[in-house]
Amino acid sequence: MAVKKSVGSLKEADVKGKRVFVRVDLNVPLDDNFNITDDTRIRAALPTINYLMQNGARVILASHLGRPKGVTPKYSLKPLVPRLSELLGLEVKMANDSVGPEVEKLVAELPEGGVLLLENVRFYKEEEKNEPEFAKKLASLADLYVNDAFGTAHRAHASTEGVAKVLKPAVAGFLMQKELDYLVGAVSNPQKPFAAIVGGSKVSSKIGVIESLLEKVDVLLLGGGMIFTFYKAQGYAVGSSLVEEDKLDLATSLMEKAKTKGVSLLLPTDVVIADKFAADANSKIVPTSEIPDGWMGLDIGPDAIKSFGSALDTTKTIIWNGPMGVFEFDKFAAGTEAIAHKLAELSGKGVTTIIGGGDSVAAVEKVGLAEKMSHISTGGGASLELLEGKQLPGVLALDDA
Numbered sequence: 001m002a003v004k005k006s007v008g009s010l011k012e013a014d015v016k017g018k019r020v021f022v023r024v025d026l027n028v029p030l031d032d033n034f035n036i037t038d039d040t041r042i043r044a045a046l047p048t049i050n051y052l053m054q055n056g057a058r059v060i061l062a063s064h065l066g067r068p069k070g071v072t073p074k075y076s077l078k079p080l081v082p083r084l085s086e087l088l089g090l091e092v093k094m095a096n097d098s099v100g101p102e103v104e105k106l107v108a109e110l111p112e113g114g115v116l117l118l119e120n121v122r123f124y125k126e127e128e129k130n131e132p133e134f135a136k137k138l139a140s141l142a143d144l145y146v147n148d149a150f151g152t153a154h155r156a157h158a159s160t161e162g163v164a165k166v167l168k169p170a171v172a173g174f175l176m177q178k179e180l181d182y183l184v185g186a187v188s189n190p191q192k193p194f195a196a197i198v199g200g201s202k203v204s205s206k207i208g209v210i211e212s213l214l215e216k217v218d219v220l221l222l223g224g225g226m227i228f229t230f231y232k233a234q235g236y237a238v239g240s241s242l243v244e245e246d247k248l249d250l251a252t253s254l255m256e257k258a259k260t261k262g263v264s265l266l267l268p269t270d271v272v273i274a275d276k277f278a279a280d281a282n283s284k285i286v287p288t289s290e291i292p293d294g295w296m297g298l299d300i301g302p303d304a305i306k307s308f309g310s311a312l313d314t315t316k317t318i319i320w321n322g323p324m325g326v327f328e329f330d331k332f333a334a335g336t337e338a339i340a341h342k343l344a345e346l347s348g349k350g351v352t353t354i355i356g357g358g359d360s361v362a363a364v365e366k367v368g369l370a371e372k373m374s375h376i377s378t379g380g381g382a383s384l385e386l387l388e389g390k391q392l393p394g395v396l397a398l399d400d401a
């Protein structure tokens, strides 16, 4: 079955005066003083909330934060209220619970265009267990369901999946739709040539993505820690670089598969090596075939940056998942940053550039290029699962278009 992307649209729902239950992903990072350190996910939820407010809906927002076990004050959503209110230009009301009489009263008092934020749905163990009774309690609060929590759509939880089965219509919000348009639409029906750049630490966590992309792309560029498993599989010495010994055969078979499919698979020809895994390590640049004992590859080298750049120059669609090196250390961030700059440049020339979540998004944001990309996913695990060709339970449960 093709990955579902055609879902009921919010634009077609009648929302005036209606109580609308909106599942958002406000799982944002907070520091020790409960300050939000990255509000991307809050801003990404605004188009749907603003639309509902402007169209006279009574908006009930539900989200999780972190992975609490039971009621845990440190995972309360209360610290988000000031920022959310500021961004929406209205005073958002906060409930102390996510179900029950107090919440029902606050919902009943909500004016048209008003917004109520429920407390962390994961304070109830029933949420992650997707218990139908809990889903029914959530559903009883509203007249229709909107899922805009793309980042949590790979979880079959009560507020992401269970409630969509009992509260109808159940439609996608604008963020959810945009994520599906890019991560399913643009990837399954790309403008060609289509290139994928896959990095990150281990090949084991990216097998599904690489296998699925090999069916679709013309060019596959590999970077990050996983390349050393590919090099070792070809008989090269890789020093103390990250290697998954039990994945050597798999690396060989992925290279063979690329050949059979006519995919041009490029591995970096040179690497930046370090004498220890640390920000202040000594470093040098060597051809990938000449890594000395005791040294480890922590970034792709300048020749690789050049050849990756030329391979990308002729493409029309690019998807990127996973950093090219240990970009958290400045000394080993050049490869990842160069790819981010290349994609920004190509975006300006009309190439569709999609950043598939997780650390690559953090890297693009670090260099201030997020605005330049066609699409930056707000989902880590969710985007990875979509790129692997998996169905997301939170999407499957929504009405068909």
Ligand SMILES: Nc1ncnc2c1ncn2[C@@H]1O[C@H](COP(=O)(O)OP(=O)(O)OP(=O)(O)O)[C@@H](O)[C@H]1O
Pocket: 199, 200, 201, 202, 205, 223, 224, 225, 226, 242, 297, 298, 299, 321, 322, 323, 324, 325, 326, 327, 328, 357, 358, 359, 360, 380, 381, 384
């Ligand atoms: N050569 C390398 N050696 C060791 N670690 C590396 C290397 N290159 C990149 N990494 C590390 O890989 C990590 C990211 O890997 P991961 O597989 O989690 O990528 P991701 O898919 O972008 O992230 P997420 O899993 O959060 O979606 C980074 O922390 C980075 O430091």
Ligand SMILES: O=C(O)[C@H](O)COP(=O)(O)O
Pocket: 025, 027, 066, 067, 151, 152, 155, 379, 380, 381, 382
């Ligand atoms: O940050 C995420 O990836 C989502 O909010 C999902 O969170 P979870 O991994 O705790 O389910």
